[in-house]
Amino acid sequence: MQGIETKKKETSSRHPLSPGYETTSTSKQKGHPLNLIHQFQNVEVVKGINGLDKVVLRQIRGSSAEIYLYGGHVTSWKNDRGEQLLFVSNKATFKPPKAIRGGIPICFPQFSDFGSLEKHGFARNRMWSIDTNPPPFSTNSPNKASIDLILKPSKEDLKIFPHSFEFRLRVTLAPGGELTLTSRIRNANSDRKPFKFTFAYHTYFSVSDISEVRVEGLETLDYLDNMHKKNRFTEQGDALTFESEVDKVYLSSPTEIAFLDHEKKRTILIRKNGLPDAVVWNPWDKKSKAMADFGDYEYKLTLILLSRWYLNYHHNYLWLVLMPGGVTDMWLGCNAAFGLNLFLCQLSLYIFIFGATEDELWGV
Numbered sequence: 001m002q003g004i005e006t007k008k009k010e011t012s013s014r015h016p017l018s019p020g021y022e023t024t025s026t027s028k029q030k031g032h033p034l035n036l037i038h039q040f041q042n043v044e045v046v047k048g049i050n051g052l053d054k055v056v057l058r059q060i061r062g063s064s065a066e067i068y069l070y071g072g073h074v075t076s077w078k079n080d081r082g083e084q085l086l087f088v089s090n091k092a093t094f095k096p097p098k099a100i101r102g103g104i105p106i107c108f109p110q111f112s113d114f115g116s117l118e119k120h121g122f123a124r125n126r127m128w129s130i131d132t133n134p135p136p137f138s139t140n141s142p143n144k145a146s147i148d149l150i151l152k153p154s155k156e157d158l159k160i161f162p163h164s165f166e167f168r169l170r171v172t173l174a175p176g177g178e179l180t181l182t183s184r185i186r187n188a189n190s191d192r193k194p195f196k197f198t199f200a201y202h203t204y205f206s207v208s209d210i211s212e213v214r215v216e217g218l219e220t221l222d223y224l225d226n227m228h229k230k231n232r233f234t235e236q237g238d239a240l241t242f243e244s245e246v247d248k249v250y251l252s253s254p255t256e257i258a259f260l261d262h263e264k265k266r267t268i269l270i271r272k273n274g275l276p277d278a279v280v281w282n283p284w285d286k287k288s289k290a291m292a293d294f295g296d297y298e299y300k301l302t303l304i305l306l307s308r309w310y311l312n313y314h315h316n317y318l319w320l321v322l323m324p325g326g327v328t329d330m331w332l333g334c335n336a337a338f339g340l341n342l343f344l345c346q347l348s349l350y351i352f353i354f355g356a357t358e359d360e361l362w363g364v
C-alpha cells in the first residue's frame with residue numbers, strides 16, 4: 001500500500017525522462033513534454049535490477065534496447081523476434097561499484113590496466129545522467145528511438161583524472177532494430193590543457209555456442225597476443241573460430257567485422273568509426289571459473305569483441321589526445337540479420353550506413 005502511494009506521487013511529479021516514469025495515457029495528453037520531443041516517444045525510464053534506473057528504447061516492429069544509467073551500460077538488445085543479442089552473465093551483480101558483467105561496458109578514460117586508474121577506467125561504474133535536451137536529429141530519420149546519457153567528472157574523479165570532460169553517449173535503435181552507440185567526448189578543461197585517454201566498447205555478444213561461431217574481417221591481420229606476452233603475429237586462415245582461450249588485439253582492423261552463429265543461423269555485423277583496434281577475448285573454462293561474476297560455463301555463450309582506441313604496438317601505445325574545446329566521436333553500429341549469407345548482410349549494412357551517417361546522428 002505504502003509502495004503504491006509512493007509510486008503514484010513520484011510518477012506525477014517527475015519529468016517524463018526521470019527514473020520511475022512510465023508511459024501512461026495521462027502522459028500522452030496534449031502539451032505533455034513527452035509529446036514535444038519526438039525522439040523520446042519510444043523511450044521509457046523504469047527501475048531495473050536492484051532498483052537501478054534503466055532506459056528502455058522500443059521500436060514498433062518489436063526490437064528493443066535497455067541502458068542502465070549505472071555505467072551508461074547497454075545490457076539488452078533484442079531483435080524484432082524478441083531474441084536477445086547481447087550476453088549478460090547470470091552472476092552479474094548490478095551493484096556499484098562493480099561493473100555489470102556483460103552487455104556493452106564503456107571503458108574510459110583508460111583501457112585495461114595500462115595507466116594509474118582502475119582497470120578499464122571509471123566510466124563503467126559511475127552514474128550517468130539523461131540529457132533531456134540533446135542535439136536534434138535531422139528530419140529524415142524521425143523514427144529512431146534514442147537516448148543521450150552524459151557523464152561529467154565528480155570532484156572525486158578529478159582527483160584521480162584531473163581533466164574536465166563531458167562524455168555524451170547516444171544510444172539509438174533504428175526501426176529495423178540496428179543499434180548504434182556514439183560516444184562524443186569533449187575536453188572542457190578551463191586551463192586550456194589537452195588530455196589523453198584510451199577507450200573501448202567492451203561488447204559481450206550472445207551466441208548459441210562459441211564453437212559454432214566464425215568471425216570474418218580479421219583474417220590476415222597483424223595482432224598482439226595477450227596470451228603470448230603481447231607478441232605480434234599475423235592471422236592465418238579464412239576466418240576466426242574458437243576452441244580455447246583467446247585474447248588477441250587486431251591492429252588496424254577494418255571498419256566492418258561480421259560474426260556468424262551457425263546454430264542460430266544469424267549474422268551480426270559490426271561497423272565502427274574512430275576505433276582502429278578490435279580485441280577478441282574469450283576466457284574459456286579455466287579463467288571463467290576464476291571470475292566471481294561469470295558462470296563457470298558461460299564462456300560458451302558469449303563472444304567478446306571489443307572496439308577500441310588504444311593502438312598498442314609493443315607497449316608503445318598511443319593515447320588519443322584531445323585539445324581544449326576539442327571533441328572526438330567514436331561510434332559503433334550493430335545490425336543483426338538472419339541467415340549466414342554475408343553478401344545479403346552487407347547489403348543491409350549499407351542501407352544502415354546511409355540511414356545513419358555521422359552528421360545525421362548528431363543532427364548537423
Ligand SMILES: O=P(O)(O)OC[C@H]1O[C@@H](O)[C@H](O)[C@@H](O)[C@@H]1O
Pocket residue numbers: 099112119120226247279281306
Ligand atoms: O574483469 P574485467 O575488468 O571486466 O576485464 C575483463 C577482461 O577484459 C579484456 O579486455 C581483457 O583482455 C581481459 O584480460 C580481461 O580479463
